[in-house]
Amino acid sequence: MNDVHNFNAGPAALPKQALERAQKELVNFDGTGMSVMELSHRGDTYDRIHTHAIKKIRKLLDVPDDYHILFLQGGASLQFPMVPMNFLDSQATYILTGAWSEKALAEAKHFGKTVIGASGKDGNYKQIPALNQISEHAQDSYVHMTSNNTIYGTQWHAFPNTKAPLVCDMSSDIFSRRIPVNQFGLIYAGAQKNLGPSGVTLVLIQDAFLQRAKSGLPAMLSYDTFVKSNSLYNTPPVFSIYMLGLVLDWLEESGGLTEIENRNKAKAQLLYEAIDESDGFYIGHAAQDSRSNMNVTFTLANDALTSVFLQEAKEAGFVGLNGHRSVGGLRASIYNAVPYASCEALVDFMKQFKNKHAEKGATV
Amino acid sequence: MNDVHNFNAGPAALPKQALERAQKELVNFDGTGMSVMELSHRGDTYDRIHTHAIKKIRKLLDVPDDYHILFLQGGASLQFPMVPMNFLDSQATYILTGAWSEKALAEAKHFGKTVIGASGKDGNYKQIPALNQISEHAQDSYVHMTSNNTIYGTQWHAFPNTKAPLVCDMSSDIFSRRIPVNQFGLIYAGAQKNLGPSGVTLVLIQDAFLQRAKSGLPAMLSYDTFVKSNSLYNTPPVFSIYMLGLVLDWLEESGGLTEIENRNKAKAQLLYEAIDESDGFYIGHAAQDSRSNMNVTFTLANDALTSVFLQEAKEAGFVGLNGHRSVGGLRASIYNAVPYASCEALVDFMKQFKNKHAEKGATV
Ligand SMILES: Cc1ncc(COP(=O)(O)O)c(C=O)c1O
Ligand SMILES: Cc1ncc(COP(=O)(O)O)c(C=O)c1O
Ligand SMILES: [Mg+2]
Ligand SMILES: [Mg+2]
Ligand SMILES: [Mg+2]
Ligand SMILES: [Mg+2]
Structure with missing residues (x-):
C-alpha cells in the first residue's frame, strides 16, 4: 500500500520532502562518500549539520538570545526526572492536564516537595484550567505544565503568567504554532511528533533559570553539561538531529x-x-x-x-x-x-x- | 568524493549493504507507505523490527536465556551513572584502563564508595592489567571494566573471573568477536561503533544481577523499567534500532x-x-x-x-x-x-x- 493517511500519535507522519532528501543523501552525504550516520560528531561536516539545526530552531521559533538550545536523549520521559533533579529546591508546582503531566509529577516526587497547582483530573481531563486559576507561585522552584495533552486531546491556547519559572512539556505541539518563548524558563519536547524521528529531545532553557540549577549532578543528567558542550559532551544522536534539520527546512519553505x-x-x-x-x-x-x-x-x-x-x-x-x-x-x-x-x-x-x-x- | 576510507572512531563506518537497504526502504518501509521513522512504536510493524533486532543479538552473540536484552538512550555515558545508581551498595571496584574507565569511575563517586581494582594510568594506559592482578572482590556490589579502550587502543583479550558481578563497557568492541556473556552481570555499549548509528545503547543484564537493583528510582533510570516493558516504556529510538537490525543482518550474512x-x-x-x-x-x-x-x-x-x-x-x-x-x-x-x-x-x-x-x- 502506498497511499496511506498517517494519523499516528508519535512517532508520526514526517514531511515527504524531508524523507526524500534523506533518502537521496543516505549513502553519500554532500559528496563526502559517507552516510550522515558514519560521520564523526567531532568533524566539520557534522558540525555544519548540528549548527544548522540549532540555527533553524532559533529562527523559526523566534528563540531569544538568552535561551540555550540543547539536544538530549531519552525522550520527554527522561526530562520528567531531570527537571526536578536540576531545579527542585523548596517546592515545585505541577498543573495536571493529563496522563503525561501526572507522570511528570510522579517523577518529581522522588526529588522533593510537590504541589498540585490545578487539575483537570476530576473532569476526566476534558478541560484546560482557566488562566486565572493559576497563581503566581512566586516562592516555588518552578511551575510545570503540559502545553498539549496528546492522550486527551486538549491544548492550552494561552499560557499562565507565573512568577516562578514556567517549565513546559511541549512534546506534542512544539513548532505547530508561534509561542512566547520568553514566558518560559525551560521548554522540552521529544522530537517524534512535529520535529523528526524519535531519539532526540529538544530543550530550550533560559540562561537565568540555568543559573539556579544544582551542581554536583552526574554529567549526563545536568543541563549545564549540555550547555557547556553545545550538546556534544558525548555522542549525540547524529542522524536524528540531521532529520530534525531537514524537517525544519521543510517548515521554513512551507511558510x-x-x-x-x-x-x-x-x-x-x-x-x-x-x-x-x-x-x-x-x-x-x-x-x-x-x-x-x-x-x-x-x-x-x-x-x-x-x-x-x-x-x-x-x-x-x-x-x-x-x-x-x-x-x-x-x-x-x-x-x-x-x-x-x-x-x-x-x-x-x-x-x-x-x-x-x-x-x-x-x-x- | 565517493571513494573514502572511513577510520572514524565512532560514529563510524557502517556496512554498505545496511545503508543501501535503509535507503531503499526509507520512504516506504515494507509496503506500508510509511518510513520506519513514521511508525508507531506500539504498532505491529515496529514490533517486528524491535523483535528482529533482539533476536539477532541473542543469536549472534549467543546470549544466554537468563539475560535481558535492552535498548536505552543516552549513550554509554548515561550508563556511567545508571550502573551505580542501580547497583552500588557497600562498595564497587573500578578497573582503570583508559579515559572512559576514568569517566565511569567519576560518575560512580556520586553514588557511593568506590575502589580502584587495578590501573594502567601510570603507564599511560599502554597495558591491560594481567588477569592475576584482579582479585575476586566477593564483597563488592560489582566490578567495572572497559573491554576495549577506544582512545588508547588497548583491549582485554581475556576477562577476569570475579566473584562480584562483572560490569563491562563494551562500547567499542561488542560484536567484533565472540565473548563469554555468562561471565558478566551487565554489559553495555553505545551502538555507534560496530552496531549502527548513535542514539541507541545496548544493555545485556543477567536476571540474577537485576534482582539486586535498587527500587524507588526514577522510571527512566531504572533497568527494571526497561526489562518490564521490553524497552518500550517510552518511545524508543525506532530508526536506530531498525538500523541496528540491518547491521546485524549483514553480520550474519558475513558469517x-x-x-x-x-x-x-x-x-x-x-x-x-x-x-x-x-x-x-x-x-x-x-x-x-x-x-x-x-x-x-x-x-x-x-x-x-x-x-x-x-x-x-x-x-x-x-x-x-x-x-x-x-x-x-x-x-x-x-x-x-x-x-x-x-x-x-x-x-x-x-x-x-x-x-x-x-x-x-x-x-x-
Ligand atoms: C505530552 C507528552 N509528554 C511526554 C511524552 C513521552 O515522550 P517520550 O516517549 O519521548 O518519552 C509524550 C509521548 O507521547 C507526550 O505526548
Ligand atoms: C569505551 C567507550 N565508552 C564510552 C564511550 C562514550 O560513549 P557515548 O558517546 O555513547 O556516551 C565511548 C565513546 O567513544 C567509548 O569508546
Ligand atoms: Mg568520532
Ligand atoms: Mg495527556
Ligand atoms: Mg504512536
Ligand atoms: Mg580509552
Missing part, C-alpha cells in the same frame, strides 16, 4: 510557524466540524474551549462500533486512529506533516461510516 | 562473529605490522600483548610530521585518522564495517609517506 499554525487550525476545524455535525454519532472528548489542534479525540455514541470503525478505516488506508490505551475511543493526530487532504479524506470516511451505520449509532 | 573476529584480527595485524616494520618511523602506543583489534593507535617519531600525515592522508581519501584530542598522534579505528581493502590502502599510504619523509622521520 514558517504562522502559516503552519493556520494550516493546523484549518485541519482541526475540519475534523471538529465533522464531529459536531454528526448528530451525536461522534462525540468529541475535549471541551470546546480546550480542544487541541494536534490530537482530535472522540468516541462513538455506540462504543460497539469502535472496533468496526478501526477495521474499516484500516482497510481504507487510515493509520493510527485508535485512541490511547489508557482512554480508548478514537484519536486523529494531525501534526504538521499530516496533509489537509488526509483530514478531508478522514472526514469523508467518517460521514460514509455514519451513513452506513446510522441506525446502529442511535442505539447507545 | 557471524567467528568470521568477523578473524577478519578483524587480519585487519589489525596488517596495520600493526606496518608500524612494527617501519624502523621506528611509526611507534605503536599500546604494549604488544594489549593491542586492540579495533583501534590502532600510533605516533610518528617526528611529531612535527603528524599534521603533514593527516593533511596528506585526507587528500588521499582517508577519514578519521587523527588521535583522540586527549592523546594526540594517530588512530585508525577498524570496526567491523571497515573493509580489509581500506586497511591495505592505509598501509600502502603509510609506506609511501615514510619513504617520502624518511630523512625527516629520523630527526626526532
